Amino acid sequence: MQVQARAKINLALDVVERMDNGYHSLDMIMAPISIYDEIEIEKSDCDMVECEGMKLPENNTVSKMIQVLKDTYHLDSSFKVSIKKHIPAQAGLGGGSADAAAVCKAILKMEGIEETEENLYEITKQVGADVPFCIHDKWARVKGIGEKITPIESDWKFDVVVVKPDFGISTANAFSKWKESRPFHPDVDLVESSIREENMDLLYQTMANALEPIAFEIEPELNQVKMDMEDAGLVRILMSGSGSSMLGFSVDEDVILNAYEQLKEKYDFVKIIHVGG
Numbered sequence: 384m385q386v387q388a389r390a391k392i393n394l395a396l397d398v399v400e401r402m403d404n405g406y407h408s409l410d411m412i413m414a415p416i417s418i419y420d421e422i423e424i425e426k427s428d429c430d431m432v433e434c435e436g437m438k439l440p441e442n443n444t445v446s447k448m449i450q451v452l453k454d455t456y457h458l459d460s461s462f463k464v465s466i467k468k469h470i471p472a473q474a475g476l477g478g479g480s481a482d483a484a485a486v487c488k489a490i491l492k493m494e495g496i497e498e499t500e501e502n503l504y505e506i507t508k509q510v511g512a513d514v515p516f517c518i519h520d521k522w523a524r525v526k527g528i529g530e531k532i533t534p535i536e537s538d539w540k541f542d543v544v545v546v547k548p549d550f551g552i553s554t555a556n557a558f559s560k561w562k563e564s565r566p567f568h569p570d571v572d573l574v575e576s577s578i579r580e581e582n583m584d585l586l587y588q589t590m591a592n593a594l595e596p597i598a599f600e601i602e603p604e605l606n607q608v609k610m611d612m613e614d615a616g617l618v619r620i621l622m623s624g625s626g627s628s629m630l631g632f633s634v635d636e637d638v639i640l641n642a643y644e645q646l647k648e649k650y651d652f653v654k655i656i657h658v659g660g
């Protein structure tokens with residue numbers, strides 16, 4: 384079976400509080416984007432995960448997902464998974480989570496298991512905080528550590544430019560530097576309204592990421608990336624997730640195209656992506 388594993392972006396990310404287990408409760412607006420890994424999965428004698436385009440750790444998200452499903456549903460089958468990587472790592476685009484979610488859906492289909500989305504969110508959050516959203520794979524307000532998904536009924540689609548610099552940011556490191564005393568909390572209700580109303584002006588005024596100042600402290604070079612994107616004509620720049628990907632916005636398709644041409648002279652990973660589908 385062949386499946387696509389779509390990446391995500393965050394158009395709002397508020398860190399609400401640090402919890403006793405070290406994780407953080409969040410309040411986010413998330414959307415799928417048009418960058419995806421290609422995955423082939425088939426039954427096999429033993430579990431095997433191979434990846435073209437990136438060296439994966441032994442305990443990668445797909446191996447973890449297979450084990451969680453075997454334990455949860457007492458499966459006897461084993462699976463061979465081949466991944467063709469297009470989503471960059473440590474980018475804030477949820478690459479590992481997307482792979483796990485796609486493999487989860489494929490295995491349930493192959494095994495003829497029907498499960499509610501809500502149960503799947505609880506099961507898959509063990510593998511990664513972004514996996515439940517990747518299971519949903521549509522516009523959503525996302526809370527908890529990432530498992531409380533409320534769909535936002537919207538067909539809104541628009542293009543942005545994404546730049547992933549040649550360094551990444553560790554999600555664990557970014558969260559470890561978050562301090563309760565930081566008075567920066569995006570107004571996620573307003574960002575949600577902007578999506579429902581398809582109101583780009585309101586989105587520009589309200590979209591924000593509470594991890595952005597932390598990522599800029601970890602990697603000050605992000606200031607240069609942001610300046611380069613502004614110089615290329617993009618009118619609003621926002622970091623996705625815990626970085627290091629930066630999203631550049633304009634409602635003018637020519638501006639998007641020109642910015643893409645200019646930025647790809649300097650950065651290896653620059654793409655025009657469709658947001659929302």
Ligand SMILES: C[C@](O)(CO)[C@H](O)COP(=O)(O)OP(=O)(O)OC[C@H]1O[C@@H](n2ccc(N)nc2=O)[C@H](O)[C@@H]1O
Binds near residue numbers: 527529554
């Ligand atoms: C930043 C986001 O990308 C926003 O969508 C996600 O919250 C990160 O999701 P993810 O990469 O799937 O995260 P995980 O692999 O579950 O966690 C990596 C590390 O990030 C920290 N982490 C993650 C999610 C969360 N709600 N609180 C946390 O504190 C924890 O230290 C954890 O050990």
Ligand SMILES: Nc1ncnc2c1ncn2[C@@H]1O[C@H](COP(=O)(O)OP(=O)(O)OP(=O)(O)O)[C@@H](O)[C@H]1O
Binds near residue numbers: 440442474482
């Ligand atoms: N299936 C996978 N694909 C990519 N990386 C994986 C995978 N499984 C484990 N990893 C490890 O996780 C690290 C982070 O990769 P990932 O693509 O999930 O990026 P991320 O930017 O942290 O995602 P997020 O947006 O969830 O923060 C990688 O450096 C890699 O070592």
